[in-house]
Amino acid sequence: MTARCKGCGAVLQSSDPQAPGYTPKEGSVYCQRCYRLIHYDDLTFSMRTGISEDQVLEQMGSADAKLVLWIVDLFDFEASMIPGISRKLDGRTIVLCGTKRDLLPATVSDTRLVQFIYSRLKEYGIRVKEVLLCEQDPEKLREDVFGAVRAYGGGRPVLVAGRANAGKSTFLNRLSQQAVLTSSRYPGTTLDFNPIEIEGITFIDTPGIEIRHSLLMCTREEDLRQLIPVQAVKPRVYQLHDEQSFAIGGLVRLDLLGVEKGSAVFYCSRALPIHRTRLANADAFWQKHYGELLQPICAEAASRTFTERLPQAKMDAVIAGLGWCALSGKIREVQVRVPAQTEVLFRKAML
Ligand SMILES: Nc1nc2c(ncn2[C@@H]2O[C@H](COP(=O)(O)OP(=O)(O)OP(=O)(O)O)[C@@H](O)[C@H]2O)c(=O)[nH]1
Ligand SMILES: [Mg+2]
Structure with missing residues (x-):
């Protein structure tokens, strides 16, 4: 019978170290990839x-x-x-x-x-x-x-x-x-x-x-630790009085247009920095700080914009793989700029 790795289900083999199921040891029950993941948190491929x-x-x-x-x-x-x-x-x-x-x-x-x-x-x-x-x-x-x-x-x-x-x-x-x-x-x-x-x-x-269509697909493996929360997310609340722009690391830019008053509450990993600027200063802010203050970044910079006109009710702007921002108050429009492969959707507020 074909032997399979107990950890990942791949058929065990000892000919190709870069292919699933590779183990150099005869009689192993785990492949080398699982062994290294389990013991050293090291991803071989x-x-x-x-x-x-x-x-x-x-x-x-x-x-x-x-x-x-x-x-x-x-x-x-x-x-x-x-x-x-x-x-x-x-x-x-x-x-x-x-x-x-x-x-x-x-x-x-x-x-x-x-x-x-x-x-x-x-x-x-x-x-x-x-x-x-x-x-x-x-x-x-x-x-x-x-x-x-x-x-x-x-x-x-x-x-x-x-x-x-x-x-x-x-x-x-x-x-x-x-x-x-x-x-x-x-x-x-x-x-x-x-x-x-x-x-x-x-x-x-x-x-x-x-x-x-998740942001997890275009971030570097070493940044996943920062992106994926490991404990309850702590809502980060911002009161809004004028047009504002938010940067989530160097990954996502969220612009709020036509703001009279309202709030933006971010639900994402605590390890991700959020910076806010006035909308009018946002382009210059990104140019100056991208890749330095604005970290982590993706291999490919944010280039796709999702736009939604906001009703009065509370809405979430959801960024697949990252979390969401709950928006409420008098805000005319939200624009979310993300890397091209990442999906953004708008839903009635979850919380
Ligand atoms: N905080 C938290 N993390 C979890 C929970 N369940 C899974 N995880 C984490 O989510 C990540 C993925 O878990 P896996 O069990 O490998 O997920 P999977 O669905 O089997 O993934 P694939 O095999 O890649 O499809 C790991 O880092 C887990 O520690 C949970 O209930 N709470
Ligand atoms: Mg699994």
């Missing part, structure tokens, strides 16, 4: 975006499973969405499992969060059977997950799927209360379908479905 959506869904289609646990990053919610997932997995029961709850401010109630999730799913046209908020407490997590497995699993293997970096492998490690699967902050860690037995049920960890 990057898959960057994850695996193509068609490829993962096609492989899921041939799996003997009734239930799909769809892992969704609650902090990077919009980037976690997979439009059309309920149609593409027709015939399977989908239970959404929200991870990274701990990154959201503790003041957000579970009820509010579940309401938000259902209303966004409706807007995306996605139907799921249930929404679970993944508990940090392993006992509670088990209770919730095995409840869904008993109800919808039909005694078959259970697929654990979602976008790259959503937290699938971490979720399964928590569920099994062991650290068998490799997890890391680098998107594209799991490389192939990788079964793991937990309490007599086979769960199948799957490779992350590619995230193409």
